[in-house]
Structure formats: structure tokens, C-alpha cells
Amino acid sequence: MALARHIGHGLTLDVAREIVREVTETECRAIDPAMFGSIRCGSLVIQAERFRDILPEMEVLHAAHFAETEKYRQGLAMNPDVQAGIEDEKRGAMVQFTARHNGELVGNLRMYIRTSRHTGTRFASEDTLYLLPEHRKGRAALRFVQFMEDGMRKLGVYELRASTKSVNRTDKLLEFMGWTPVATELVKFLKEPS
Numbered sequence: 001m002a003l004a005r006h007i008g009h010g011l012t013l014d015v016a017r018e019i020v021r022e023v024t025e026t027e028c029r030a031i032d033p034a035m036f037g038s039i040r041c042g043s044l045v046i047q048a049e050r051f052r053d054i055l056p057e058m059e060v061l062h063a064a065h066f067a068e069t070e071k072y073r074q075g076l077a078m079n080p081d082v083q084a085g086i087e088d089e090k091r092g093a094m095v096q097f098t099a100r101h102n103g104e105l106v107g108n109l110r111m112y113i114r115t116s117r118h119t120g121t122r123f124a125s126e127d128t129l130y131l132l133p134e135h136r137k138g139r140a141a142l143r144f145v146q147f148m149e150d151g152m153r154k155l156g157v158y159e160l161r162a163s164t165k166s167v168n169r170t171d172k173l174l175e176f177m178g179w180t181p182v183a184t185e186l187v188k189f190l191k192e193p194s
Contacts, residue, residue, distance in 0.1 A: 029092035036097075036151045041143040044099045044106070044135065048151060051096040052086045057105040065130040069165040072187060088112060095124075095155075097148050099131060099140070107131035107140075109148050113157060124152050126162035129170060141173055149177075 009015055030050070038047035051058070066078040088094035093114065099107030110127040131141055152160060163185055164171040175181065 028090050030090050031092050031095055031155065033095075035154065036095075036147070039143065039147055041099075041140050042138055043101050044140055044143075045101075046097065046099050046107075046144055046147045048095055049098045051089045051094065051110070054096070054098065054105060055082060058108065061105060061108050061130055061132070062128075064132060065128060069130075069167055071167065072165075085110075094127075095148075095151060097144070097151065099135065099144055101135060106135045107144060109144055111148060111152065111160075113152075113155065116159070121158040122156055123159035123161060124155075124157045126160070129162065141170075142177065145173070145177060 031048075033048035033050060036048040038045055040046075062078065062080060070076075070078070085094060089096070093112060095111050095113070097109040097111070098105055099109075107130060109129045111124040112127055113122060113124045115121070116123050129141075129145070131144065149160065160179070162170075162174060162179065164174065171181065
């Protein structure tokens with residue numbers, strides 16, 4: 001759109017600046033985490049938070065999650081595109097749910113929201129669902145997922161999608177909660193990581 005508005009005009013420094021401004025200064029349409037409220041599950045507080053506000057805390061969880069579930073990646077280093085996540089959140093296309101124990105971040109569940117190109121309905125895809133092992137007791141994971149489901153309903157999401165790794169039992173939890181397996185994800189690496 002920014003380029004289209006300037007078709008037919010010479011590319012001057014002022015026009016270039018205007019294009020860059022239009023592209024980089026997008027309106028913030030982030031979903032307000034407060035709309036989801038919070039719940040207690042034992043010693044955990046489950047809520048939504050701004051991804052950009054908890055980045056330093058997320059590093060520890062990202063590393064633990066990656067080490068536990070991504071061993072199949074054959075030596076690829078964890079290198080998350082944090083800026084893309086911030087931009088998705090800013091566009092209203094991502095919600096970061098968290099679990100905290102005595103204020104410490106011990107779990108995260110990130111959902112990306114899109115519109116299906118096949119059906120035109122809103123869907124949300126899980127990017128990460130992780131609780132530190134010491135907090136995977138009782139109904140914590142179940143309540144965490146239920147909280148996310150309730151939040152997605154508030155946003156008008158029709159379909160939820162999640163991938164689970166074969167190294168854990170998340171698929172069993174989701175099936176217990178009424179999720180249906182519909183596909184198998186396969187991975188093949190074409191060359192050694194550089």
C-alpha cells in the first residue's frame with residue numbers, strides 16, 4: 001500500500017522517507033491482555049501478558065522448551081525471531097498466555113491468530129505450550145489450555161490447531177480435552193546446518 005500511493009512520483013529522498021514511515025509506523029492493534037482476566041490453579045496464576053514485556057523472562061523458558069522438545073533439529077541452534085513475534089502481537093495476530101508461580105514465569109502458551117484461506121474462518125495455531133517440569137502436576141496443564149481456549153472464544157476464533165512432539169504426552173492431554181488428531185507432521189533435513 002505504501003508503494004502504491006507513490007506510483008508515478010519520482011523517488012526522492014522525501015518520498016523514500018514517507019514510504020519507510022508508512023511501512024514502519026503501523027497502527028498498534030495488539031490485543032489487550034487484560035480482556036482475558038486471570039485464574040488461579042493451585043499456586044499458579046494463569047493470564048495473558050504482552051510478549052514484548054516479558055522477553056527477558058521468556059529466554060529461560062524458550063531454552064528449556066527447546067532442549068526438551070526440539071532434539072530432532074540435529075544441532076540447529078535456538079534462534080527465535082523475537083522481532084517477528086513483537087510485530088505479530090502489534091498487529092493483533094498473537095496472544096501470549098503465561099503461568100506464574102510466586103511471580104516467576106514458569107509456563108507459556110503462545111497462539112497465532114489467522115483467517116483460513118480455505119474457509120474464511122478465524123483460527124489460532126499454537127506455537128509453544130510449555131510448563132516447567134516441576135509445575136506439571138495436578139490439573140495445571142489442563143487449566144492452562146482451557147484458559148487459552150476461553151480466550152480464543154472471546155476473540156471469535158473458530159478453530160484451534162496445535163502440533164505436539166513425540167517426546168512428550170501433550171497429544172494425550174489435548175485428545176482428553178476433545179482435540180482430534182487430523183495430521184502427522186514429518187520432518188526431513190536436506191543438508192547439514194551451516
